Amino acid sequence: xxxxxxxxxIAFAVLSVLGGQGMPIRxxxxxxxxxxxxxxxxxxxxxxxxxxxxxxxxxxxxELDYRRTCAGLHQPLERLRVHAVKQRLDPKIHIQLDRQFLxxxxxxxxxxxxxGVTDPRYDDWIALVAPSDANLSxxxxxxWKFAAGDPKHVITGSxxxxxxxxxxxxxxAFALMRNGFDTPxxxxxxxxxxxxxxxxxxSSAGAVTVRLLxxxxxxxxxxxxxxxxxxxxxxxxxxxxxxxxxxxxxxKSVKYDDRDGLGFAGGSDGPAYPSTAAADxxxxxxxxxxxxxxxxxxxxxxxxHHVALLTGLRPATRYYYRxxxxxxxxxxxxxxxxxxxxxxxxDETVHILAVADMGQAEVDGSLEGSExxxxxxxxxxxxxxxAASPYSLLLHIGDISYARGYSTQWDNFMHQIEPLAARMPxxxxxxxxxxxxxxxxxxxxxxxxxxxxxVAYERRFPMPYPGKDKQWYAFAYGPIFFILYSTxxxxxxxxxxxxxxxxxxxxxxxxxTPWLVVxxxxxxYVASTNANWPDGDQPVSELLRDALEDLFLEHxxxxxxxxxxxxxxxxxxxxxGVCQPSNDDGTAAAPVHVVLxxxxxxxxxxxxxxxxxxxxxxxxxxxxxxxxxxxxxxLVEVVGDDDGHFMDSFxxxxxxxxxxxxxxxxxxxx
Ligand SMILES: [Fe+2]
Numbered sequence: 223x224x225x226x227x228x229x230x231x232i233a234f235a236v237l238s239v240l241g242g243q244g245m246p247i248r249x250x251x252x253x254x255x256x257x258x259x260x261x262x263x264x265x266x267x268x269x270x271x272x273x274x275x276x277x278x279x280x281x282x283x284x285e286l287d288y289r290r291t292c293a294g295l296h297q298p299l300e301r302l303r304v305h306a307v308k309q310r311l312d313p314k315i316h317i318q319l320d321r322q323f324l325x326x327x328x329x330x331x332x333x334x335x336x337x338g339v340t341d342p343r344y345d346d347w348i349a350l351v352a353p354s355d356a357n358l359s360x361x362x363x364x365x366w367k368f369a370a371g372d373p374k375h376v377i378t379g380s381x382x383x384x385x386x387x388x389x390x391x392x393x394x395a396f397a398l399m400r401n402g403f404d405t406p407x408x409x410x411x412x413x414x415x416x417x418x419x420x421x422x423x424x425s426s427a428g429a430v431t432v433r434l435l436x437x438x439x440x441x442x443x444x445x446x447x448x449x450x451x452x453x454x455x456x457x458x459x460x461x462x463x464x465x466x467x468x469x470x471x472x473x474k475s476v477k478y479d480d481r482d483g484l485g486f487a488g489g490s491d492g493p494a495y496p497s498t499a500a501a502d503x504x505x506x507x508x509x510x511x512x513x514x515x516x517x518x519x520x521x522x523x524x525x526x527h528h529v530a531l532l533t534g535l536r537p538a539t540r541y542y543y544r545x546x547x548x549x550x551x552x553x554x555x556x557x558x559x560x561x562x563x564x565x566x567x568x569d570e571t572v573h574i575l576a577v578a579d580m581g582q583a584e585v586d587g588s589l590e591g592s593e594x595x596x597x598x599x600x601x602x603x604x605x606x607x608x609a610a611s612p613y614s615l616l617l618h619i620g621d622i623s624y625a626r627g628y629s630t631q632w633d634n635f636m637h638q639i640e641p642l643a644a645r646m647p648x649x650x651x652x653x654x655x656x657x658x659x660x661x662x663x664x665x666x667x668x669x670x671x672x673x674x675x676x677v678a679y680e681r682r683f684p685m686p687y688p689g690k691d692k693q694w695y696a697f698a699y700g701p702i703f704f705i706l707y708s709t710x711x712x713x714x715x716x717x718x719x720x721x722x723x724x725x726x727x728x729x730x731x732x733x734x735t736p737w738l739v740v741x742x743x744x745x746x747y748v749a750s751t752n753a754n755w756p757d758g759d760q761p762v763s764e765l766l767r768d769a770l771e772d773l774f775l776e777h778x779x780x781x782x783x784x785x786x787x788x789x790x791x792x793x794x795x796x797x798x799g800v801c802q803p804s805n806d807d808g809t810a811a812a813p814v815h816v817v818l819x820x821x822x823x824x825x826x827x828x829x830x831x832x833x834x835x836x837x838x839x840x841x842x843x844x845x846x847x848x849x850x851x852x853x854x855x856x857l858v859e860v861v862g863d864d865d866g867h868f869m870d871s872f873x874x875x876x877x878x879x880x881x882x883x884x885x886x887x888x889x890x891x892x
Contacts, residue, residue, distance in 0.1 A: 327389025578785020597822025620653025
């Protein structure tokens with residue numbers, strides 16, 4: 223979205239909404255940390271520094287200066303002028319690591335120490351170079367920390383910091399950089415150590431380059447629905463294509479461990495699940511992307527993506543699986559499990575999580591200026607929810623990783639989301655930060671994807687799209703029918719997407735799925751002051767209303783889900799800007815529109831004042847949405863990411879026979 227600036231990031235650090243109660247909706251109960259008092263000025267403020275573990279962070283003067291100048295950046299790597307980097311190695315400066323090997327792509331901690339800086343400054347920084355031989359004047363580092371994060375650096379010219387490393391499918395190195403981000407100089411680079419995998423040294427003292435033991439380890443495992451309840455897609459990532467990538471799966475857990483103590487042995491028979499699903503493999507290269515960072519400083523080889531289809535699943539059944547390649551050297555993933563889709567029936571009850579605009583952040587505190595640090599809390603809370611409750615579907619309504627052309631940031635995001643996305647289907651819609659790029663076929667033609675133009679998104683998320691760059695689809699899930707559409711593509715009457723939405727709406731059998739929810743990234747209604755043309759919140763919402771609002775009313779859409787504006791907002795049952803009284807049977811007479819763009823990105827504080835009458839709840843805090851859906855109830859709870867408080871809760875209700883009556887009346891009217 224457009225407003226979220228450095229100010230919004232700083233707000234993350236200093237803003238806490240202390241009081242005010244939202245308005246109830248049809249008997250629902252709304253609790254604390256929301257506001258509905260007509261004025262943003264009523265929000266009390268206090269200083270609250272958050273890190274991923276909730277503790278206060280040490281902040282250097284240089285970091286604060288950096289934060290003051292990061293206006294408009296969703297992706298902190300954009301702060302670095304990569305092509306201005308000069309390499310002037312200083313033999314007096316040394317970098318050492320306490321370990322040499324990264325054994326697991328899932329993340330290990332390394333201590334990086336340095337010495338020999340004779341005139342230490344606050345704008346010295348330590349960069350993670352991926353791959354280890356990357357030219358930093360051509361390729362952005364994967365992350366950095368200010369050297370002054372160790373306070374003794376500015377006194378002694380030496381220090382140490384801890385970094386958490388995941389697999390980027392290659393060896394990595396560290397560099398000591400000087401002169402900040404505008405005229406950076408690389409003065410020291412850890413050097414490759416040439417050893418074979420079979421000659422692991424007894425001591426790693428003095429090690430300077432991190433050797434990745436298993437570059438073909440299966441990474442970034444995630445699931446997706448296909449539109450058929452008896453199927454599930456499984457996707458993962460490795461460096462090489464391999465020869466027989468596959469999923470082994472079945473209804474029971476299978477013990478298996480092929481590690482030989484150094485890496486992965488490979489070549490074994492693999493885990494003995496009763497079923498195997500072969501994968502199709504693809505990759506995208508720099509030639510597939512459209513420009514910007516994606517085809518320059520942000521490009522790092524993204525490896526190969528494997529997609530396998532599991533078929534013949536029984537409804538609402540837990541299945542266990544691992545991904546790997548019995549003929550490769552990458553070994554097998556840990557065992558994951560998922561709950562297959564329920565039957566399409568009003569008698570099913572389903573539990574669903576939903577987010578938008580989440581992004582990712584570094585658990586080791588790297589990329590200090592990132593506005594996405596709350597995404598760590600949101601992710602962690604949802605993982606805890608999923609472990610304790612029967613959540614079986616995760617929706618992400620656009621602005622997913624905010625990689626914006628820096629492919630290592632996709633690696634970070636996919637690693638962060640894997641604990642959720644490997645255990646429940648992860649169904650996504652494109653946002654401006656996945657799709658938009660001038661001349662690439664999207665609706666707005668702005669540069670928000672950093673040149674990815676939807677390619678990285680589409681390859682990474684095998685949604686049941688009708689075709690390439692047709693990023694809209696529909697599926698039924700228990701008693702609810704979803705339509706996920708793209709606000710980044712033409713959606714007005716006459717467009718292909720519009721016709722798809724019309725046909726999808728007409729095809730819903732409300733006797734089977736009494737609930738109908740439509741989701742797209744940009745809001746249809748939003749209390750935002752952003753009226754910029756052409757992609758500001760207000761002109762876009764007006765455009766969407768003109769295109770879709772009558773359709774949604776005609777087909778009794780119950781709720782819409784959106785993001786883009788980094789806040790939580792919920793309307794009354796609304797049509798043409800007017801709250802609608804309930805129907806005689808107590809059901810809502812128009813859709814409730816929900817903005818849930820508060821999952822991790824810097825909050826949007828550009829709220830209109832006074833608030834519109836149709837806005838029943840506004841939350842300026844981070845969190846996520848959880849839903850419980852049965853035949854007669856759609857319960858929505860909005861959970862704060864810090865302590866799990868309810869930012870909002872509301873429910874929609876229908877009589878048990880509503881679907882039958884609706885279809886009798888509605889079918890006659892068509
Ligand atoms: Fe957005």
